[in-house]
Amino acid sequence: MTKKLSLETELVHVDDTNTHNASITPAYMSATFKAKDLDEMGPYDYTRSGNPTRSALQNHLSKIMKAKHVYALNSGMAALDVIVRSLNPGDEVVAGDDLYGGTDRLLTYIKTFNHIKVGHYDTTNLELITSKITKDTKMVVLESPTNPLIKICDLKAIADHAHKQNPNCVVVFDNTMMTPLFMSPLELGADIQYESATKYLNGHHDIMAGVIATNSDELAKKIFFVINATGAGIAPFDSWLLLRGLKTLALRVERQQENAMKIAKWLESQNIKVRYPGLESHPQYELHKKQCKGTGAVLSFETGDVAVSKRIIAACELYSVTVSFGYVASLISLPCLMSHASISAETRKEREFPEDLIRLCAGIESADDLIEDLAQAFKVAGFR
Numbered sequence: 099m100t101k102k103l104s105l106e107t108e109l110v111h112v113d114d115t116n117t118h119n120a121s122i123t124p125a126y127m128s129a130t131f132k133a134k135d136l137d138e139m140g141p142y143d144y145t146r147s148g149n150p151t152r153s154a155l156q157n158h159l160s161k162i163m164k165a166k167h168v169y170a171l172n173s174g175m176a177a178l179d180v181i182v183r184s185l186n187p188g189d190e191v192v193a194g195d196d197l198y199g200g201t202d203r204l205l206t207y208i209k210t211f212n213h214i215k216v217g218h219y220d221t222t223n224l225e226l227i228t229s230k231i232t233k234d235t236k237m238v239v240l241e242s243p244t245n246p247l248i249k250i251c252d253l254k255a256i257a258d259h260a261h262k263q264n265p266n267c268v269v270v271f272d273n274t275m276m277t278p279l280f281m282s283p284l285e286l287g288a289d290i291q292y293e294s295a296t297k298y299l300n301g302h303h304d305i306m307a308g309v310i311a312t313n314s315d316e317l318a319k320k321i322f323f324v325i326n327a328t329g330a331g332i333a334p335f336d337s338w339l340l341l342r343g344l345k346t347l348a349l350r351v352e353r354q355q356e357n358a359m360k361i362a363k364w365l366e367s368q369n370i371k372v373r374y375p376g377l378e379s380h381p382q383y384e385l386h387k388k389q390c391k392g393t394g395a396v397l398s399f400e401t402g403d404v405a406v407s408k409r410i411i412a413a414c415e416l417y418s419v420t421v422s423f424g425y426v427a428s429l430i431s432l433p434c435l436m437s438h439a440s441i442s443a444e445t446r447k448e449r450e451f452p453e454d455l456i457r458l459c460a461g462i463e464s465a466d467d468l469i470e471d472l473a474q475a476f477k478v479a480g481f482r
């Protein structure tokens with residue numbers, strides 16, 4: 099077909115040829131591949147270096163992420179680990195002040211043990227963040243919307259500034275919340291886009307996975323070197339499951355987003371301050387709309403009292419008290435004790451992290467049931 103296909107269509111059509119013309123790409127559950135002869139080894143020798151199921155997944159993701167090079171890894175954190183290995187002692191990194199707890203932990207690790215200078219700043223304050231990115235900045239690490247405060251940054255403005263200051267500065271963008279369905283960070287100026295595929299891309303909470311995308315041949319070469327050298331590439335069966343999960347990405351995420359919007363509006367109707375980029379009350383509503391095609395399915399809100407938040411979470415019957423997001427069922431969590439517990443209480447305080455913050459991740463259930471569950475949990479908890 100000559101017509102440019104929409105992402106929803108691309109997601110379900112995997113271009114793959116295999117020996118027996120199987121409709122579904124087989125899981126090549128083999129660590130090794132026989133060499134044809136010593137002069138022609140063939141494309142695969144050892145699964146750490148490459149595997150046909152992983153290749154099919156990466157080719158499919160390349161199309162979806164509109165990226166020249168895509169690598170699939172065994173977790174989102176493995177992806178960030180591979181990316182930051184290009185840094186050297188003394189290098190400067192500028193990062194957001196609200197990031198997933200594990201991202202913050204890895205950045206703190208490289209600061210402490212690899213002597214890399216890492217500064218955390220409020221990415222919603224364009225003047226502040228651009229003033230911190232100078233000719234000496236080697237890498238910028240951004241999330242938008244952030245996990246869990248749902249802060250939005252102006253990716254294009256930050257990336258343009260960073261490249262003006264230092265054309266070799268690597269702008270790294272974590273697109274886990276938006277997925278390629280709603281945001282294209284590489285088109286907005288990011289050099290590297292990575293995602294925790296454990297979340298929406300897979301959607302079923304049955305694998306850990308990460309994805310890295312870049313259009314730079316030079317960065318791709320370095321990334322592949324580290325993946326092969328360390329064994330961070332995704333396993334064949336997990337590649338197969340991720341290929342399967344991806345086919346329903348649009349269906350799942352659109353329904354999850356619809357539910358999140360209804361829940362956010364209901365919470366707002368209860369006079370609760372809700373953080374969700376789909377609400378006009380969100381401080382960066384217009385900016386988010388400018389750079390994304392959707393608003394996702396993660397939202398957060400405060401109750402004003404940690405004990406009340408704990409009681410609400412405990413009283414929920416449909417939402418499971420679980421870390422992570424992107425699963426087809428709805429989840430609820432208290433980030434300070436769960437996903438962000440790896441950030442010290444002192445640092446959380448410094449960054450004005452609300453300890454009573456509840457994070458909700460809408461699943462694909464009926465929105466009415468989800469709202470009713472929250473309403474009964476509020477009642478049990480004596481809230482509102």
Ligand SMILES: Cc1ncc(COP(=O)(O)O)c(C=O)c1O
Pocket residue numbers: 173174175176198200201241245272274275293294295296297306307308422
């Ligand atoms: C925004 C974000 N990025 C990255 C990660 C890390 O991904 P993974 O758990 O797959 O290592 C997570 C959660 O774990 C996350 O929430």
Ligand SMILES: N[C@@H](CCSC[C@H](N)C(=O)O)C(=O)O
Pocket residue numbers: 198199200245420421422423436437438440
């Ligand atoms: N114990 C884990 C917690 C993972 S949190 C996963 C997810 N990104 C979220 O935001 O819920 C850890 O220490 O990493």
